[in-house]
Structures are given as C-alpha cells and as structure tokens.
Amino acid sequence: MQTLKQQIDALASGQTTSVALVTESLARIAAHNGTLNALITIDADKALAGAAAADAARAAGDTRPLLGVPLIHKDIFCHEGWKTSCGSKMLDNFIAPYSSQVAENCDAAGMVVIARANMDEFAMGSANENSFYGPVKNPWNTQTVPGGSSGGSAAAVAAGFSAVATGTDTGGSIRQPAAFCGITGIKPTYGIVSRYGMVAFASSLDQGGPMAHTAEDCALMLNVMAGFDERDSTSLEHAKEDYTRELNTPLAGLKIGLPREYFAEGLNADIAAAINAAVEQYKALGATIVDISLPNTKLAIPSYYVIAPAEASSNLSRFDGVRYGHRTAKTGSLDDMYEQTRAEGFGAEVKRRILTGAYVLSHGYYDAYYLQAQKIRRLIANDFQAAFEQCDVIMGPVTPTTAWNIGEKNADPIAVYLEDIYTLGVNLAGLPGMSVPVGLASNGLPIGLQIIGNYFSEAKMLGIAHQYQQVTDWHTKAPQL
Amino acid sequence: MKWEVVIGLEVHTQLTTKSKIFSAASTAFGAAPNTQTAVVDIALPGALPVMNRGAVERAIQFGLAIGAKVNRKSIFARKNYFYPDLPKGYQISQFELPVVEGGAITIQVQPAKGDPYEKVINLTRAHLEEDAGKSVHEDFHGASGIDLNRAGTPLLEIVSEPEMRSAAEAVAYAKALYSLVTWIGICDGNMQEGSFRCDVNVSVRPEGQAEFGTRREIKNLNSFKFIEQAIKYEVQWQIDEIESGRKIQQATILFDPDSGETRMMRSKEDAHDYRYFPDPDLPPLVISEEWVERVQRELPELPVAMQARFAEQYGLSAYDARTLTASKELAAFFEATVAAGADAKLAANWIMGDISATLNREEKTIADCPVSSDALAGLIKRISDNTINNKTAKDVLKKMWESGDAADVIIERDGLKQETDTGAIEAIVDAVLAANPKAIEEYRSGKEKALNALVGQVMKGSGGKANPGMALELLKKKVS
Incomplete structure (x- = not known):
C-alpha cells in the first residue's frame, strides 16, 4: 500500500510514472470494486490519457509535486465532463458542465482523476447504505458498512484504489468512514475549503476535506484543496498556509483535553481501550492530559437533525425535473410533475430529511425548532471555546461503535443518527476535526481517534497526528482483500 | 354608508446594475432565451450566490434619498416555493432584517374633484431580492418554455405604509416613487420591460372605523393607468360585496386590462407557507459607515x-x-x-x-x-x-x-426682425383705424379692450414684424 508521499517521491525520482500508478490503480479497481462497490464512475481511458499527459509534462520539466498522482473524487464535487450523481437517481443523468473549486484545484496540481466515489445520497447517511448505486462494503469486512457519507472514498483509499480521495463532512462524513475503514481524514475549519461546485446538503455545515492513509498525506492534499474562493461567500479570507509546516513539531508540553461526555455510557469497550492506549502514547510523546467538559454534547444530535434537514429541504428544492436531472415519464399537471419526479428521484432517507426540514421551517414551528436549534448551536460552540481555554486540542472517539453490519440498522434511522454523537458538535461549531486510526477491535474492525482543534489549527492537528504515526503503525495496516 | 379606501403599495424596482444580484451574468433586456445565465441563475448543483455590491449601493442611495434608516447589518433569507421559473426552488430575498427601514415621500395629488394637495406617505421598508425567470406559453404546442435571462435580476422591493386613501393618491405615490428612483438613477424606469412593477393592497372600511378591512392584493401592475383602473374597479367591487352582505376574503388577484376587471389568482387558503429562513450561503450584509457616507456625498x-x-x-x-x-x-x-x-x-x-x-x-x-x-x-x-x-x-x-x-x-x-420704425408702423395703424370706426367709438365710450383686437390687424399688416406693445401704444395715442 503506497502513501501519497511515497507516490510523490517515486514520481519525482523517476522510479515510477503516472501511467504506471494509474495502471496499478485501475488493476486494483478491476479486481475489487465489484465486491466493494466503492465507485460510481470509472473512466480508464480518461485516466490513462491524463497520466500520459502528466508523464509528458514531467519529462518536459514540469515539477508540480502532485503531477500525475491518481485521485478519486467523492461524487459530490462537480467536475466538468464527469457525471456528478451525488449518489442519487435524481442526478444519474447529470454530466457536470462546470467544475467545483476543489476539482479545479486538483486539476491545477496536475492530479489525475481515475474515478468518482460512491456515497450516501446527497451525503445523507452514516453507513453508505443510502446510495442509488447500492451500498459500499467495508474492505475490512464486506459484511459491514464503510461508514458514510464519504464511504466510497474511505473504502477506495483503504482498498488501495488511490492513495488519496476527496470527501465532505457535514456531521462526520469524513471522520466516521475514515474511522470505520482505518484511514486518516480531516474536516477543516468551516470556510477553508471552497464549497463552490460542491453539491449542497446543509450549507452552513458542509466542508470538503482529504482522506488518505497518513496525516502527512492529508496535509499535502489539504494544501491543494484549501484556499480562499470569492465564488463562495462563506469562504474565509484566510492567508494561504502550508499544512505540512508543523508535521515535525515535537509534542512536549502539548495539553490534550479529554471531554468526559465522550467517554460516558454507550462507548464500546474496545474503542475506549484503544483511545486510552493512544492517549498513553501521547503522554509518552510529552503531552499532558486535562479533564474537560463539553456539557451540551447530547444536544448536538437534536440541534443538528433540525438545522441540517432544514437547510437540505431548501437546497434540494432545485431538483424539480425542470432543467436537468431526472424527470418523471408520467404526464400530468405541473404539481404532478414535481411530485412524481421527486417521488421517483429521491431515496427514503433524503425524503425523510426533506420532510423533517420543511416541517421545522414551517409557519408556527420555526421558533420552536429552527431558532431553538440555532441557540443550541451557539451553546455548543461556546462549550468548545471554554474547553480551548484549558487545552490545545481535544481528543476522543470518533464513533461509539465500530462498523455495523449492512442492513442491521435499516429499520431504525434514529439509531443511526445517535451514532453521530461525537462528530456533530465539530460541524455545528465550524471547528476542524480529524480521525486517526489507533487500533483494531476484537472483531477485527478499525478504530479511529478523533482530534478536534480550534479554528485554523489544522497544521497543528496534522502535526499531532503525524507524530503519533511516526511511533505507531496502525495507519499502515491494510485489509485483506 | 360612506366608505373609506385604504391602499398600500409594494413596488418592485429593477436596479440598474450591469450584472445580476448574485452572479456575473448580464441583466440586459431582450437577449435570446437562456443566454444570460450563470451557473447560479440556472441553479446547477453546487452553484453559490455572490452579492453584487452595486445592488447594495443602489439600495443605500434609495434609503438616503427618502430619509430612511440604512441598516448597517441586514440578512438575506430564502423564500421557498416551487415554480418552473424559480430555478432554485427559493427566492433569495430579505425578510426579518431589510436593508432599508422607514423613510417618507411627499406626493402631489390631483384628485378627480377639488384642488391639488400635498401629502406625506411613510414607507415601511425596502429590501433587496432577486427576480424570477419568465414562463413562455406561446410556441410550445401546449407546453411551457422557461427563459431564465431575468432570473437573478436585482430588485429593490419598496413597501409603503397603508396610508393612501384613493386611487389618485396611489397613482401620485407611484409617480413620485418612479420619479425618485429614476432621478437618483437606481432604476431605468422602463415600465414596458417590467423595470417598475406595483402590487397594490386594497381594502375598504366604513368611514370612522379604526381597524382596517380585509385586503386583497392586486399583483403586478406595470402602468399608472392600470393602477388607477384596477383600484377603482376593486374598490367598487369590495363595496358592492360588503353592501350585498358578503365578507371580503383575503386574496391575491390579477387585473385584466382588456376587461378592466380584477379576478382571483389565489385565496388565503392557497397561500404558500414560504418557510423563510436566513440563507446559509450568504453572510449578513454589513454596510460600513464609510460606505454610507460616500454614497451620501455622491447623491445628486x-x-x-x-x-x-x-x-x-x-x-x-x-x-x-x-x-x-x-x-x-x-x-x-x-x-x-x-x-x-x-x-x-x-x-x-x-x-x-x-x-x-x-x-x-x-x-x-x-x-x-x-x-x-x-x-x-x-x-x-x-x-x-x-x-x-x-x-x-x-x-x-x-x-x-x-x-x-x-x-x-x-x-x-x-428678415424676421421686429419692426421698431415708428413711421412704418404708424402708416399701418392709420389704415387699420380707418377701416374700424366702430372699435374707435367703443374705445372712446370706455371699452378699453376694444383696441386690443386691432393690435392683431396691425401685426398682420406688418407681416408679424411689428412690436405688439408699440402697436397698442400708437393705436391709443391716435384715438385719444
């Protein structure tokens, strides 16, 4: 299993070529995607042509470090000429006529896109079981889910289809599948990565980020993905920074906060043990531990499941069959067209959230639900700021359990929502959060450590994760395929 | 019973920016359908709005021109409803915190009977929003076409208090507003192209009653004449309804210029629940003190x-x-x-x-x-x-x-120079007097004006070149 850093070095030294890397990726995809269903679109011709062009450019003196590196985009980023389905029947026929900022940035770095990753429909889900293209299987155990909504990206990286993939995280959609699939992923501070051209789920929460094997790879990839974009009004005018700059900063004196609410009832014992072992490792690296409290942790779930559906119900109104995407074949009145198109085009979870969202915004309920949820959101953000008075970073589990079996929770959407308890607060507060592999449970499935930093502390967080990965090998473990 | 009419107006003024309120696409009128559309105007997945500062500047101009409060912070909200010419399924507008609040306009009213008078009309608010596209129903053999060139055109919706008491006052208000927005240059005033469209809220109540009657809203009137006709028809209709023992139901109605009548578009029961909420794609609109001061300095x-x-x-x-x-x-x-x-x-x-x-x-x-x-x-x-x-x-x-x-x-x-040579005019005056002995007599018997009629003849005789004042002087001198 190659890391992004290894690919960059091998390309730079001439030990390999882009064509060789892409060919290897395509071979692994051909061998295993049938089982894993991690990808929606694979374009071998385009990938090989891109690789050949990258090799020619390198031969002609082009020194861009990521030139020719194979990449898989989550099927949520519009990329001109690529089908951008967002995991939905609604967009099954949608070829993007323009590119997202993330896709443009990756193109500008010379990366070669080989495929588009499966995902929960419109990024709504925690198991990647809500895709029109069928569930993704976890490479560690194909009976289990890979997590969601960036489950395809996580499974693809874990299975070695590419060293890096893009993901998005609205309530944990990068961190949770990274944890379930044993890889590293970071959701940056809200506003660091442009949302331009990224199909919206919940605009105030959505944030793109990289998924890879190592923290170093995430830093290299975040350097490509991040940057101010005037086409996204919520993009932050933050100076371009080098996210690799703190990779080698020693951890002596680092203050790690452990929120007691993240270690309370409901946390799986194997996960608790793995997190504690990771914390011990950090102590050995010179960190000190601070007991902290995030008292409103539990309220994150109801707050999130009001705000996210509210925004989604409005964001998804544009899928009406009028201009692009699915349109019902049945004829009738205008209202019939809307109703049939949306009844046919959206899956059950998307419909559930649209209905929830429309309800909480409706006349007479707005104050009781949406406004209250926004107040809780501020309380949660305040909790984190109070915690950062006492510590440099917060650590805890990403998930209360390891990956569950496919179909196990289909009948109980609330049970799935409760799995997001540790990840939602980060999105509600707009903070950066990451997942780092720190062990395997007795069932053989990966466990993720969550690192939460203050705003704009990505470089520091990546350094903290990198230092851990210098003295442990959990990030090098690969599933047997 | 004597009835009092109560009218309030909501006017949509199209702002004169070159590009749209949230995209760089052109706002020029009359292009081929769907050629002036950026990704956000056709609501492609992932498209995002970016505020056009020119539209904000025009809203500030308007606020200052009517002596209103220009809010230093205002909020864009989404107004959610489905319609084919509304590509996102929501309109970006302002709801709870508009950019402009208050202000007033003085109108000159020429009533049907009686003397003209002045009146001050207070404004409730003015807010920025985007226009929708157009549905085209011709040429599609029973289907409809959608032209999104207009989608995203910047509008300033100007809302008055319900302070007008007649069609004449409503028209005077619309004209005063029209004159102001074109004067300060924020609107081109092209009413045929829809640059200035009025929604008129009309109700009636018995004279002396404090509370308002139930109002009906006449949508989308784009000429002063239609405003007047529609209000007059609607007022009479409402009075007839009430006097026939029926109650007015709140409704949105349309005016048909061909028949001169109003008709129901939708009743209150069919009214949309717009599910307004702050647009998470747009941060609050913050207007700095310096910006307001500069606009104030540059205001004509x-x-x-x-x-x-x-x-x-x-x-x-x-x-x-x-x-x-x-x-x-x-x-x-x-x-x-x-x-x-x-x-x-x-x-x-x-x-x-x-x-x-x-x-x-x-x-x-x-x-x-x-x-x-x-x-x-x-x-x-x-x-x-x-x-x-x-x-x-x-x-x-x-x-x-x-x-x-x-x-x-x-x-x-x-050779049009006025004849100021007394001699030349005298000859003509003599000839005219000789031909009009009756006028001389009348003048001498006290009818001062009798000679005025002769001035015209002198002018005619001089080929229009005589100075009429001088001609009258000479006539008087010769007769007395």
Missing part, C-alpha cells in the same frame, strides 16, 4: 431640494419649479439654458410650453431634443432684447427644430 441634489432652490434662485413659482424638476434631464436642460444667458422665467415658459409640447407630440424626451439648451438660450435672448416678438419666436423655434440652425441665422435670413 434631490427633486425637493432642487424645487426650493429653483423658486429661490430663479424666482419661479412652486408649480414651475415642480414641473421643471419632473426629471433630472429636464432640470438640467433648464439650468443650462439659463446658464447660457436666457432669462429664467422665459426659459421656464418655453421649456414647459413649446419645447415640451413638441417633444410630446413627437414622442421624444428632453434628451433627444433637437434644439440644444444653448440654441434655446440664443432664441430667448432675441425675445428679451426685443429683436423678435413672442409670436415670431414660435415660428423661429419651429425652424430651429427642423433645420438645426441658430435663431440668429434664421432671423437674419428670413
């Missing part, structure tokens, strides 16, 4: 201030001052004419008289006037110095209009 002199100055500086009547400030261009033309040496009162009379009448007849505006302010001043100077009389001046103006020649050139070429 407003009509009311200019009217006062015209009265003061040029000695014009209130009526003249108001007429000349009907548009910024007209006022500028007047001032340029005076600056070029014309007497102000004469300039006012000529501009409001012959110039305006001819422009009207030829369906032109002052901007297309073939006689420049300099040329008009040239003509007026010749009236002031008695080179030509008023009547000749009218002919000279006509020739100037057609040929583009200067007044002096025409006067010289056509």
Whole structure:
C-alpha cells in the first residue's frame, strides 16, 4: 500500500510514472470494486490519457509535486465532463458542465482523476447504505458498512484504489468512514475549503476535506484543496498556509483535553481501550492530559437533525425535473410533475430529511425548532471555546461503535443518527476535526481517534497526528482483500 | 354608508446594475432565451450566490434619498416555493432584517374633484431580492418554455405604509416613487420591460372605523393607468360585496386590462407557507459607515431640494419649479439654458410650453431634443432684447427644430426682425383705424379692450414684424 508521499517521491525520482500508478490503480479497481462497490464512475481511458499527459509534462520539466498522482473524487464535487450523481437517481443523468473549486484545484496540481466515489445520497447517511448505486462494503469486512457519507472514498483509499480521495463532512462524513475503514481524514475549519461546485446538503455545515492513509498525506492534499474562493461567500479570507509546516513539531508540553461526555455510557469497550492506549502514547510523546467538559454534547444530535434537514429541504428544492436531472415519464399537471419526479428521484432517507426540514421551517414551528436549534448551536460552540481555554486540542472517539453490519440498522434511522454523537458538535461549531486510526477491535474492525482543534489549527492537528504515526503503525495496516 | 379606501403599495424596482444580484451574468433586456445565465441563475448543483455590491449601493442611495434608516447589518433569507421559473426552488430575498427601514415621500395629488394637495406617505421598508425567470406559453404546442435571462435580476422591493386613501393618491405615490428612483438613477424606469412593477393592497372600511378591512392584493401592475383602473374597479367591487352582505376574503388577484376587471389568482387558503429562513450561503450584509457616507456625498441634489432652490434662485413659482424638476434631464436642460444667458422665467415658459409640447407630440424626451439648451438660450435672448416678438419666436423655434440652425441665422435670413420704425408702423395703424370706426367709438365710450383686437390687424399688416406693445401704444395715442 503506497502513501501519497511515497507516490510523490517515486514520481519525482523517476522510479515510477503516472501511467504506471494509474495502471496499478485501475488493476486494483478491476479486481475489487465489484465486491466493494466503492465507485460510481470509472473512466480508464480518461485516466490513462491524463497520466500520459502528466508523464509528458514531467519529462518536459514540469515539477508540480502532485503531477500525475491518481485521485478519486467523492461524487459530490462537480467536475466538468464527469457525471456528478451525488449518489442519487435524481442526478444519474447529470454530466457536470462546470467544475467545483476543489476539482479545479486538483486539476491545477496536475492530479489525475481515475474515478468518482460512491456515497450516501446527497451525503445523507452514516453507513453508505443510502446510495442509488447500492451500498459500499467495508474492505475490512464486506459484511459491514464503510461508514458514510464519504464511504466510497474511505473504502477506495483503504482498498488501495488511490492513495488519496476527496470527501465532505457535514456531521462526520469524513471522520466516521475514515474511522470505520482505518484511514486518516480531516474536516477543516468551516470556510477553508471552497464549497463552490460542491453539491449542497446543509450549507452552513458542509466542508470538503482529504482522506488518505497518513496525516502527512492529508496535509499535502489539504494544501491543494484549501484556499480562499470569492465564488463562495462563506469562504474565509484566510492567508494561504502550508499544512505540512508543523508535521515535525515535537509534542512536549502539548495539553490534550479529554471531554468526559465522550467517554460516558454507550462507548464500546474496545474503542475506549484503544483511545486510552493512544492517549498513553501521547503522554509518552510529552503531552499532558486535562479533564474537560463539553456539557451540551447530547444536544448536538437534536440541534443538528433540525438545522441540517432544514437547510437540505431548501437546497434540494432545485431538483424539480425542470432543467436537468431526472424527470418523471408520467404526464400530468405541473404539481404532478414535481411530485412524481421527486417521488421517483429521491431515496427514503433524503425524503425523510426533506420532510423533517420543511416541517421545522414551517409557519408556527420555526421558533420552536429552527431558532431553538440555532441557540443550541451557539451553546455548543461556546462549550468548545471554554474547553480551548484549558487545552490545545481535544481528543476522543470518533464513533461509539465500530462498523455495523449492512442492513442491521435499516429499520431504525434514529439509531443511526445517535451514532453521530461525537462528530456533530465539530460541524455545528465550524471547528476542524480529524480521525486517526489507533487500533483494531476484537472483531477485527478499525478504530479511529478523533482530534478536534480550534479554528485554523489544522497544521497543528496534522502535526499531532503525524507524530503519533511516526511511533505507531496502525495507519499502515491494510485489509485483506 | 360612506366608505373609506385604504391602499398600500409594494413596488418592485429593477436596479440598474450591469450584472445580476448574485452572479456575473448580464441583466440586459431582450437577449435570446437562456443566454444570460450563470451557473447560479440556472441553479446547477453546487452553484453559490455572490452579492453584487452595486445592488447594495443602489439600495443605500434609495434609503438616503427618502430619509430612511440604512441598516448597517441586514440578512438575506430564502423564500421557498416551487415554480418552473424559480430555478432554485427559493427566492433569495430579505425578510426579518431589510436593508432599508422607514423613510417618507411627499406626493402631489390631483384628485378627480377639488384642488391639488400635498401629502406625506411613510414607507415601511425596502429590501433587496432577486427576480424570477419568465414562463413562455406561446410556441410550445401546449407546453411551457422557461427563459431564465431575468432570473437573478436585482430588485429593490419598496413597501409603503397603508396610508393612501384613493386611487389618485396611489397613482401620485407611484409617480413620485418612479420619479425618485429614476432621478437618483437606481432604476431605468422602463415600465414596458417590467423595470417598475406595483402590487397594490386594497381594502375598504366604513368611514370612522379604526381597524382596517380585509385586503386583497392586486399583483403586478406595470402602468399608472392600470393602477388607477384596477383600484377603482376593486374598490367598487369590495363595496358592492360588503353592501350585498358578503365578507371580503383575503386574496391575491390579477387585473385584466382588456376587461378592466380584477379576478382571483389565489385565496388565503392557497397561500404558500414560504418557510423563510436566513440563507446559509450568504453572510449578513454589513454596510460600513464609510460606505454610507460616500454614497451620501455622491447623491445628486434631490427633486425637493432642487424645487426650493429653483423658486429661490430663479424666482419661479412652486408649480414651475415642480414641473421643471419632473426629471433630472429636464432640470438640467433648464439650468443650462439659463446658464447660457436666457432669462429664467422665459426659459421656464418655453421649456414647459413649446419645447415640451413638441417633444410630446413627437414622442421624444428632453434628451433627444433637437434644439440644444444653448440654441434655446440664443432664441430667448432675441425675445428679451426685443429683436423678435413672442409670436415670431414660435415660428423661429419651429425652424430651429427642423433645420438645426441658430435663431440668429434664421432671423437674419428670413428678415424676421421686429419692426421698431415708428413711421412704418404708424402708416399701418392709420389704415387699420380707418377701416374700424366702430372699435374707435367703443374705445372712446370706455371699452378699453376694444383696441386690443386691432393690435392683431396691425401685426398682420406688418407681416408679424411689428412690436405688439408699440402697436397698442400708437393705436391709443391716435384715438385719444
């Protein structure tokens, strides 16, 4: 299993070529995607042509470090000429006529896109079981889910289809599948990565980020993905920074906060043990531990499941069959067209959230639900700021359990929502959060450590994760395929 | 029973920005369908709005022009509903915190009966929002086409308090607002193209009753004439309903100019729940103190201030001052004419008289006037110095209009100089008196005006070149 850093070095030294890397990726995809269903679109011709062009450019003196590196985009980023389905029947026929900022940035770095990753429909889900293209299987155990909504990206990286993939995280959609699939992923501070051209789920929460094997790879990839974009009004005018700059900063004196609410009832014992072992490792690296409290942790779930559906119900109104995407074949009145198109085009979870969202915004309920949820959101953000008075970073589990079996929770959407308890607060507060592999449970499935930093502390967080990965090998473990 | 009419207006003014409110696509009217559309205007997945500062600047201009509060922070909200020409499934508008609050406009009302009067109408608010596209129902064989060129065109929706009490007041308000937004240049005023559209809320109540009656909203009126017709019809309809024992139901209605009637579009039961909430794609609109101050400095002199100055500086009547400030261009033309040496009162009379009448007849505006302010001043100077009389001046103006020649050139070429040689006029006066003994008698018996009729004959005899004042003097002298 190659890391992004290894690919960059091998390309730079001439030990390999882009064509060789892409060919290897395509071979692994051909061998295993049938089982894993991690990808929606694979374009071998385009990938090989891109690789050949990258090799020619390198031969002609082009020194861009990521030139020719194979990449898989989550099927949520519009990329001109690529089908951008967002995991939905609604967009099954949608070829993007323009590119997202993330896709443009990756193109500008010379990366070669080989495929588009499966995902929960419109990024709504925690198991990647809500895709029109069928569930993704976890490479560690194909009976289990890979997590969601960036489950395809996580499974693809874990299975070695590419060293890096893009993901998005609205309530944990990068961190949770990274944890379930044993890889590293970071959701940056809200506003660091442009949302331009990224199909919206919940605009105030959505944030793109990289998924890879190592923290170093995430830093290299975040350097490509991040940057101010005037086409996204919520993009932050933050100076371009080098996210690799703190990779080698020693951890002596680092203050790690452990929120007691993240270690309370409901946390799986194997996960608790793995997190504690990771914390011990950090102590050995010179960190000190601070007991902290995030008292409103539990309220994150109801707050999130009001705000996210509210925004989604409005964001998804544009899928009406009028201009692009699915349109019902049945004829009738205008209202019939809307109703049939949306009844046919959206899956059950998307419909559930649209209905929830429309309800909480409706006349007479707005104050009781949406406004209250926004107040809780501020309380949660305040909790984190109070915690950062006492510590440099917060650590805890990403998930209360390891990956569950496919179909196990289909009948109980609330049970799935409760799995997001540790990840939602980060999105509600707009903070950066990451997942780092720190062990395997007795069932053989990966466990993720969550690192939460203050705003704009990505470089520091990546350094903290990198230092851990210098003295442990959990990030090098690969599933047997 | 005597009924009192209560009217409030919501006016959608299309702002004069070159590009749309949230995208870089052009706002120009009349392009081929769907050619002026950026990704956000057709609501592609992942498209995001970016605020056009030019639209905000125009909202600030308006707020300052009506003495309103320009909110330093306002919020964009989503108004959610499904319609094919609304590509995102929501309109970005402002709901709880608009950019402009309060303010007032003074209107001049000419009622059907009675004297004209002034009234101050208070405004509730003005907010920024985007326009929708257009549904096209012709040429599609039973289906509808959608043109999204207009989608995202910036609008300032201006909402008045329900303070108008007649169709005449509503029309006067609409005209005053129209004149203001075109004056400060935030709206091109092209009503045919929909740049200025009015929604009119109408209710009636027994005179003396404090609470309002139930209102019905007439949508989308795009001419002052329609506003007047629609209100008159609607008021009578509501009164008839109530007097027939029926209750008015809140409703949105349309006015049909062909039949002159209003009809129901949707009742309150069908009213949408728009599920407004703050747009998470747009941060709060923050307007700095410096921005407001700069707009204030650059704001043109407003009509009311200019009217006062015209009265003061040029000695014009209130009526003249108001007429000349009907548009910024007209006022500028007047001032340029005076600056070029014309007497102000004469300039006012000529501009409001012959110039305006001819422009009207030829369906032109002052901007297309073939006689420049300099040329008009040239003509007026010749009236002031008695080179030509008023009547000749009218002919000279006509020739100037057609040929583009200067007044002096025409006067010289056509020999139109006023006859001031007493001897020549005396001969004509003698001849006229000889032919009109009856008039002389009447004058002598005390009918002062009897000689006035003879002035015309003297003028005729002189080929229009006699000075009418001098002719009258001579007539009087000879008779007494």
